[in-house]
Amino acid sequence: MMTRIAVGACFTVSEIYKKLYAFFWMFVAAEAWFSEGRTNLIQHHIETKPGVVTDASDWGLGAVLSQGVEGVDRPVLSPQFCSNRLNAKDTCAVKPIKTVSVPRIVRSKYKYKYNVGSRKNIIVIKPEKFKVNEQKQFLKFGLINIRSLAPKAVIVNEMITDNSFDLLCLTETWLKPNDYFGLNESTPPNYCYKHEPRQTGRGGGVATIYSDILNVTQKTGYRFNSFEILLLNVTLSDMQKKSNVSLALATVYRPPGPYTEFLKEFADFLSDLLVTVDKALIMGDFNIHVDNANDTLGLAFTDLINSFGVKQNVTGPTHRFNHTLDLIISHGIDLTAIDIVPQSDDITDHFLVSCMLRITDQSINHLYLYSALNKIHCVKALNNIHLENSV
Template sequence: QTSNHSLCSTHLIDRNVSVIQSIETVSIPRIVRFNYKNKGSRKNLIVIKPEIRKITEQKQFLKLGLLNIRSLTPKAVIINEMITDNSLDVICLTETWLKPNDYFGLNESCPPGYCYKNKCRPVGRGGGVATIYREILNVTQKTNYRFNSFEIHVLDVTLSDINKKSLLSLALATVYRPPGPYVDFLKEFADFLSDLLVNVDKALIVGDFNIHVDNTNDALGAAFTDLLNSFGVKQNVTGPTHRLNHTLDLIISHGINPTDIEILPQSDDITDHYLVTCVLHTADICQIAPRYRLGRTILPTTKDKFTNKLPDLSHLLIVPKHTNDLEKITSSMCTTFTSTLDTVAPMRLKKVREKNTVPWYNNITHAIKRETRNLERKWRQTRLEVFRIAWKDSSSRYRKTLKAARAEHLRKLIENNQNNPRFLFSTVARLTQKQTSPEQNISLQFSSDDFMNFFTEKIESIRNTVVNVQPLTEFYDSASIIVPQEQLQCFTTIGQEELNKLITASKPTTCLLDPIPTKLLKELLPVAEEPLLNIINSSLSLGHVPRPFKLAVIKPLIKKPQLDPNVLANYRPISNLPFISKILEKVVSVQLCSFLQKKCYL
């Protein structure tokens, strides 16, 4: 605190706040600002609705894949490529061999824009089922199905259009039945079917059943086929799905008709099972809004165009004598910079283009992959053993090369960021911890008003608690408290060199409320330095923070992935201030800390 000016406390207490709430995963976030000026104010939200035309892409079907992967983690990069190469919207995996809290393989298997849900074998080794799906699908997991003779993972899958009209809704179950006795399996699977089909209109049951349904003389195969017929469900896979020419991986449907079923043999180096794909048609043409964001195109020529278009800034160099003058100059500077930037680099709607290839994919891996594909095509055309062996060897070499490229990429990543612990910890967390889908971060039942009211009341409650705390006089004698002889009466103005050094050394992070992007601001320092210096020095002299510097963007984030997103107390507000506001904070912090250290008050 300061004796005459309350710049620090004003900045922390009387701060305008802005809330960003993502309504839908695939929609443009709506931006809401609210003013914390009046303690009792609750209904002063201003919703900013940018004029955005609806841009949609048409999708008439979903493509689903099924594969027994036999240990996911060492083949995660292969699954990642398999999803993108085959344009799969969903892939169901059996025999993942994952253990509880083991998410490394799942994280690496997901291309950008995909999520996952999995279920590990409760005890013992092996087993495990997982589902990787596109974020456009609304997926919830059912946990009430547990059986002893087989592993199962049941999901409710819904696809809606931009008007929230449901175009596809079904129960998707992934099953893995270990080899062995089948009497209990037939009974338990019949119980599962009877319960599932009563509760849903459409169901798709996929997985490795380890049943030779292709063999009419097989007792288990015949009993299983009779069981399916008695429930009126259809088994859609015909043809071998295993290297030994047996049909083990099945797609069982109820109320929905999968089409275009393909069985794609895989190299023995990956798995001895084949990839089975099918197409699920939606009820209508599905208009799905792709991911878009508002942004500017900043080119190398933008700096010169901005400088040429910038009007006269002499009115921003007048030293204000009152706080109202400082407010006017600050608002004028923000308006001038923003309007000039709108002229040279207007805000446009940009489609978010996800990179489907992994970052370690290079020319060497691309060449080996192309060679492997050529050998695979030759084997499929000729069915000669020599091409099959060559395809297997090339596939094995491709996997080793891909793993080596991934290891080298991670090594360079760690080496280049060895002094950035925050980046290293986030990288490790992204690779090893469970990743939640974006729609789970913010519950759709909460509005910006709900978050504003909760956070505001929480702050007021803390303040009231602090005010009502009684001093513990038994621990000290008030008469023995020594009052400092010297106090910090005012802050000292800074020069251009110090401001230039602070801006140059700061990270180029940009807030939504910045009049121009931080990276461009650093390039425009020779033009913008004098107005910025005048505003910062006037703020220090008058002990007043301009209102644009008190405006922050607040995004509520769930504290931990396992917490309930429907409870407001499980969110924390993440604040992002404008860049110049951070520079002003830095100036104050340096002078305050220097004074405390110099006078030994710390």
């Protein structure tokens, strides 16, 4: 026996599918009202009340099927749950209808506006934090004679990230003035670089790769015949734009060979530098055997830096032939954790040298000023030393 029901009855469509009941429209207008109501449901947001249990999406497309979940039909449409855009006639038409809701297609009258179909699809993007860590306690520096950067760019990139260097000074990059590929490949994300290539001839070149938490500017006008130099001003500021540390950083490469001119030019450089800054760090390959107490150049260079009151911090071999060639010279700052790490001969015959600078006012509290008279006395003393023209 099949029972005929009207749309106003409270039977579900699933029961109709079981052929327990037949379905018909009580009057023609009801079908028209239903079509109009369905159109409104498709076009407008269905607003459900808090606490209403439903498996339907917040943004939905009204369908004429009942939603059965675990044997229970869950209606999502009734006058109190429908969009407030529906009038009494519309709600009358859809009152007995139980629906399932699926994600709707957004149709906006504004063609060039961006629309989001579902709030559930929104990804929360955390705002980027200020890059300067107010609690940063140390800056870590590295130095290596890389002997051709281009084929070892990936190695240098990993060297920076693996050791968490804030700055890495490179000597003998062997790059031409317009050769940027090797530098780009060796610079990790959130790092930058400065490079001073050798202007004529082959080889040479010095560079510094540094974290972008640092404010770095290059000081120009420093050119010497006997050594190559890249001089930078490095500043680390906290979130209040207050400078935590500011120092001059020089990356130096002195090629082997006659050194009389080098001693004079380096004395000139130190004299000019130390009257303009109170904190300085000079890192580089000097090709001077400062470890050899009988080396004439090593003795003369040690006397030179001692006369200016600067400190040479590296002890121990930095080259596979067991000489100390790569030096870290400091002025007005105290360095810690001086470390020397041998490298594979496939990378370079020099070792990786590193150090750390603690960022506190107590560790940066010295000021040395030298007059021109100091420079004159230093040069005179060097002239009295018998210098040879070979290492």
